[in-house]
Amino acid sequence: MTQKATLVLLALAVITIFALVCVLLASKSGAGGEASQPRHCPSIYPNGRPWKHSSQSQIFADLSPEELTAVMDFLTKKLGPGLVDAAQAQPSDNCVFSVELQLPSKAAALAHLDRGGPPPAREALAIVFFGGQRQPNVSELVVGPLPHPSYMRDVTEEHHGGPLPYYRRPVLEREYLDIDQMIFDRELPKAAGLLHHCCFYKRQGRNLVTMTTAPRGLQSGDRATWFGLYYKLSGAGIFLHPVGLELLVDHKALDPAHWTIQKVFYQGRYYDSLVQLEEQFEAGLVNVVLVPDNGTGASWSLKSPVAPGAAPPLQFYPQGPRFNVQGSQVSSPLWTFSFGLGAFSGLRIFDIRFQGERVAYEVSVQEALAVYGGNSPAAMLTHYIDGNFGMGKYSTPLTRGVDCPYVATYVDWHFLLESQTPKTLRDAFCVFEQNQGLPLRRHHSEFDSYYFGGLAETVLVTVWQREF
């Protein structure tokens, strides 16, 4: 009995081993055997395939430096000798605030793109501050046709349903400089005693900086902004170094000499003026918390900069990029689109087609909103609506290999803002294609039929940078 049982067990073991060997061999000759020697799949993107660029989508391209210059020259001629460079303009001057592409109407663009109609006139939109007249206003003017403008059309009412009151205009860099001059030269010396005591005050506050907030008031017609004061620490964000002083500046008057401080906030309490704050400080009525000018030591919010270490991993295109960027147009065998940057509205992409078929006419950023909170007036009031500052206007260059892959294609942006000559933001956009390293779909079959099927997820990306 025992011998028989042993023989049966032995036979079963042999059969089991044989079966296992069979399974192993079978799977080795199947998909598993490919591990060391990948088989080449025929590419579905044969090399040498021509890139399809329709010159039609040029209608969405941002204005070139030549076009911006042509518009500025035309406006200078039309608006007369009273026009002042916005970089120097006082509120009581006329100046051109901005010039950018006036997008064609969708109907005209589609008639051209889809039905062979004539291209819509290429036009610019100029925002002009008319401060030098009895009833100052802000006007939006369409200038065309480019590249040789011959007409100018006021579209303010069309765009806004009525005239644009002058107080609603964005604050020019020049206006910020004048507000700073008022604060540091005229106002802060009134509280020099307190500022010496609390804040290492140097003559006219040269160790301090201001930061703006928005909205600039609580009701229509206001143009009054809370400015916070911070230590100016070189190489550091100022945000972490408030001195506890905030000033409500009314800058609605057209003459900066008539601007006033409406309210003062210092370390938890409100005062009517810096003079009143100083008087109460001298009377010993102000509880001052000393704020060292080296702050918390947190000059860098994270840690001190260190020398870069080993190079980070890099992406590369083994057969070269599978897409092509010409001006503002991107094409790949699957996708084509046109991109641009609205000075105020931000990144926009047009005529997005997949294998020639339009999937979207326009995909664009329109607005970004940041709501703040805190225990000081500047913090508790602040609601930044970035379109008002300008999401294109305040964008910054992309850093190769940090903001976008090293091998991405970088494209500059030309603009005419608060200036009479066009300027260029280098590497404003990047375009790259990326393998996400994750399958969109995959299956490995090991039963009866042996195969592996998978679809790599790749994305074609266009990036631009607006930092908060």
Ligand SMILES: *[C@@H]1O[C@H](CO)[C@@H](O)[C@H](O)[C@H]1NC(C)=O
């Ligand atoms: C704004 O000012 C311009 C320039 O003087 C003028 O042409 C325009 O008619 C004004 N707009 C309104 C609504 O008054």
Ligand SMILES: *[C@@H]1O[C@H](CO)[C@@H](O)[C@H](O)[C@H]1NC(C)=O
């Ligand atoms: C700031 O400066 C003071 C006085 O010089 C010094 O005692 C203190 O350690 C400094 N603090 C930091 C965080 O560097």
